[in-house]
Amino acid sequence: MSHIAYVNGRYLPQKQAFVHIEDRGYQFADGVYEVICIWNGVPADYQGHLVRLNRSLSELKMRAPMSDGALTSVIQEVIRRNRIVKGTVYIQINRGVAPRLHNFPGASVKPSIVVTAKHGAGPPESVAEAGVKLITQPDQRWGRCDIKSVGLLPNVLAKQAAYEAKAFEALLHRPDGTVTEASASNAWLVTPDKVIVTHPLSNAILGGVTRATVIKIARAAGYKVQERAFTLDETKKAKEVFLTGTTTFVMPVVQIDERQVANGAPGTIALDLRQRYRAFLDDLTETAWDA
Numbered sequence: 698m699s700h701i702a703y704v705n706g707r708y709l710p711q712k713q714a715f716v717h718i719e720d721r722g723y724q725f726a727d728g729v730y731e732v733i734c735i736w737n738g739v740p741a742d743y744q745g746h747l748v749r750l751n752r753s754l755s756e757l758k759m760r761a762p763m764s765d766g767a768l769t770s771v772i773q774e775v776i777r778r779n780r781i782v783k784g785t786v787y788i789q790i791n792r793g794v795a796p797r798l799h800n801f802p803g804a805s806v807k808p809s810i811v812v813t814a815k816h817g818a819g820p821p822e823s824v825a826e827a828g829v830k831l832i833t834q835p836d837q838r839w840g841r842c843d844i845k846s847v848g849l850l851p852n853v854l855a856k857q858a859a860y861e862a863k864a865f866e867a868l869l870h871r872p873d874g875t876v877t878e879a880s881a882s883n884a885w886l887v888t889p890d891k892v893i894v895t896h897p898l899s900n901a902i903l904g905g906v907t908r909a910t911v912i913k914i915a916r917a918a919g920y921k922v923q924e925r926a927f928t929l930d931e932t933k934k935a936k937e938v939f940l941t942g943t944t945t946f947v948m949p950v951v952q953i954d955e956r957q958v959a960n961g962a963p964g965t966i967a968l969d970l971r972q973r974y975r976a977f978l979d980d981l982t983e984t985a986w987d988a
């Protein structure tokens with residue numbers, strides 16, 4: 698079955714779906730995106746993704762190409778046409794097509810939008826059961842990591858370094874040793890006295906939609922959660938380390954560079970949160986679309 702993409706008002710087989718060579722997303726990475734997990738045909742944290750998408754647009758002074766309601770109809774149609782039951786939806790909105798000049802084009806230039814979908818959600822269960830390895834990399838990104846911009850080159854380079862080291866992800870750190878997040882997921886640790894810690898919301902991290910849900914799930918389960926900065930040193934001495942993200946769910950970390958985390962087995966709290974997150978997904982119903 699060929700994949701169907703939505704491109705600026707049309708549903709097309711992906712092979713026939715193109716964007717203009719003067720699209721500003723292509724020339725300047727002048728665009729934003731979202732990746733949404735579809736579980737049993739319905740979206741996880743849909744409201745959180747819409748809020749973040751609209752925030753990213755507004756921070757970049759970009760207008761939305763359509764209302765939230767119209768976007769929901771497009772996403773539902775892309776899911777239907779691609780027969781997605783468990784998968785991901787990708788939405789990208791660029792500032793539009795205009796002759797190449799750095800400053801914004803005039804108000805008559807319409808933003809461009811692409812929506813695609815893929816089968817398969819979350820990493821295989823066996824990966825989470827074994828736990829994953831991370832490498833550490835300097836965080837070389839810009840000062841607005843809170844915007845989900847398609848300008849992802851530092852993330853790409855960090856992820857490639859992880860791939861070459863046969864690691865799952867790259868843990869990003871600032872020159873002062875602060876861990877911000879990973880290249881495509883949020884980073885967490887559990888202290889020796891069982892407090893769950895993750896970097897506070899700021900311009901230094903992407904406010905993960907999964908991060909917000911896992912904070913809620915953890916607190917509801919009686920865990921103590923702190924949103925505060927932590928260092929690489931603290932991470933290496935942690936009782937547990939884990940990652941969260943739309944395509945990662947909750948992923949236990951068992952090794953960072955050449956050093957194992959605690960006893961080298963996935964942490965019990967991370968596994969518990971992973972199971973609770975899976976239960977949250979399993980409990981989603983059609984009301985998950987309500988924005």
Ligand code: PLP
Pocket residue numbers: 732852878879880881882883902903904905906907908941942943944
């Ligand atoms: N941090 C970065 C840099 C990301 O790219 C992502 C997801 O792509 C995340 C965190 C996790 O965010 P979310 O849970 O919304 O997928």
